[in-house]
Amino acid sequence: MVQKQIELINFAVGLPSKMHFGEDKEMVTAICKEKVEECYLSKEGFRGDGVANLKYHGGPDRAVCVYPYEHYSLWEKEFQVSLPPAAFGENITVTNMLEQDVCIGDVYQIGDAIVQVTQGRIPCSTITNRTNVELKRIVETGFTGYFCRVIKEGIIRKDSKVELLEQQKNRVSILYTNEVYFHNPMDVEGIKKILEVPELAEDWRSRLTARLEKNAM
Template identity: 60%
Template sequence: MRNNVIELKNFSIGLPKQMKYATNKEITTGICKQTVEEAFLTKDGFRGDGVADLRNHGGSDRAVCLYPYEHYLFWEKEFNRTLSPSTFGENLTVTNMLEGSVNLGDVYLLGEAVVQVSQGRVPCSTITKRTGHPLLLKMMIKTGFTGYLFRVLEEGVVRKDSKFTLLEPSTKQVSILYANEVYFHKTKDIEGIQRVLDVPELAQEWQEFLEKRLHKLITH
């Protein structure tokens, strides 16, 4: 899988704005992104991109969000409807980068920038509000089809036709799918938690969260 050519299907950014959902309800969110030709990627994310909920989104460990293109076909079949580009609020929608074949710590060249996989994405209720499917959030967590996040090692311009190539695979070989399984489902799997924590490039928030969980399991 990792030898296949990665194709950037959609490249989107957007600043937080009001989004209507349900019956006359509104929230401020950065999930509604627009397709762009190019943008400069800084350590904190793309210029012209942003999040509303700074506690749960954004920051240097969560500078870029990716969602695998193949999942669109799965969800479209599941819900019997067509999904618009960047439905999940991701910056990058790409082929051949499924959660099971991408590892924490993998380093990629993205246009002129260099990025590193830092954590799985923890989906939030805004996704269900945007799509109008109350089961979507639970199903993303159940399947592990969450997408994932990157930190930026080197800043640079990214274009919609930029090459996306693996520069340096992680030596630890802990996939996003495995990390998601431990994070969401195998909450008492001491060995699994330790395996994820052994990846030095793991995002700080996930490190702290899993260390607390491990401490509770060991001391109780």
């Protein structure tokens, strides 16, 4: 299959801060990231980037958050909203890296850094609070975005080239893992297929293993 050229549309980082939403509501979140010219990416994540909830965000397996740019127009049309850059709290907004094509374990070079896809994103209500895009629709479509770990640290710039270096041989896509995780929670064969991918994030490995054990009881 010929790989389409990937374009880095937006590059953003940000630390937790207060976000106002709804009628006089506020919360502390790092979803409101700001565009940057360049930033150093370490194993733990981007310098100057952070998360508010360490239980569900951050860590080496979730050092980089990626979201496909193609979904923006879909959500804007469906929910009659105008989405800001990095609307979903992603660091990297790209074209031609859709959930259906990107697989757990795939390796990409972005600027000087090299990253590896680890898991789909489990979206939370913070996204809806910021964007008015309904959480249930993100889950229904599987258009969640995904996370990467860092294989090689380095500087990424807003105009950095993004290149696929290596495809994982199992070819278990983010969309497939989302389908099993959200819609077929007791699909034993599907769970086993995902668990066979050694590069899968430990959090997802733990969650899916627990489901297998529960199913066997």
